[in-house]
Amino acid sequence: MSERFISTRYRTDCYHCGEDADQIIQAVSAQAQVVCSNCGATRVFIPRFETAGVIGTCTPIGRYDLWDIETEAWCKHCGVSGPHNLVVGSGHLTTRCGNCGYMHFYRFNLEYIDEQFADRGEVSAPPGSS
Ligand SMILES: [Zn+2]
Ligand SMILES: [Zn+2]
Numbered sequence: 773m774s775e776r777f778i779s780t781r782y783r784t785d786c787y788h789c790g791e792d793a794d795q796i797i798q799a800v801s802a803q804a805q806v807v808c809s810n811c812g813a814t815r816v817f818i819p820r821f822e823t824a825g826v827i828g829t830c831t832p833i834g835r836y837d838l839w840d841i842e843t844e845a846w847c848k849h850c851g852v853s854g855p856h857n858l859v860v861g862s863g864h865l866t867t868r869c870g871n872c873g874y875m876h877f878y879r880f881n882l883e884y885i886d887e888q889f890a891d892r893g894e895v896s897a898p899p900g901s902s
Contacts, residue, residue, distance in 0.1 A: 777801065778858060778867060780843040782832060783808070788885075797841070797860065801848070804865045804878045815863040817878035824874050842870075847863035849874035850864075870876040 778799040784807040785890050793810035804817040838861050845856040850872035857868040865878040 776846070777848075778804075778843055778845045778856065780841060780858065782841050782860070783841050784837075784839065786810060786813060791859060795839075799858075799865070799878070801876070801878070804807055804867075804876075806865070807889055809889075812889040813883065814886045814889070815883045816881045818881040820877045820879045821863075822874070822876050824872065830869060832895060838878075845869075848873060852901065 778797065779890045781794045781796045783792065785791070787794065787838050788808060789811035791808075796807045796809055798805055798807075801822075804819075806815045806817075807813070811862055837858060841858040841860070842855050843854065843858050845867065846853045846872065847856070847869040850869060852869070852871040856867075857870060859868075863880045865880075867876045868874070869885045878894040878897075
């Protein structure tokens, strides 16, 4: 990914492995993804729309808590690097420029387990029960 937009992490209980682990969040115009640093569970979000207008407050209904994160990013709309509001829910992910209000809206596409990613962490599989 050559374009660099949002790259941050958020520590919370993983919906998949249940561990308190960093969830690595990366977003570019074409895609956003959230990866658990412990188990490698990956959620992929694809863009739905981008808007400079105001949309009403989303009232998401989902299985997971909403993550409401503030992160630094470069806005392609106003060209300012600054704080962006990042919201991750079970079915969507949105980013909003703190300067001009430009929003990227992604919707959940698929999830999978990135075992290679998890292998880079310290995965100590318990020995088989005897
Ligand atoms: Zn996990
Ligand atoms: Zn902006």
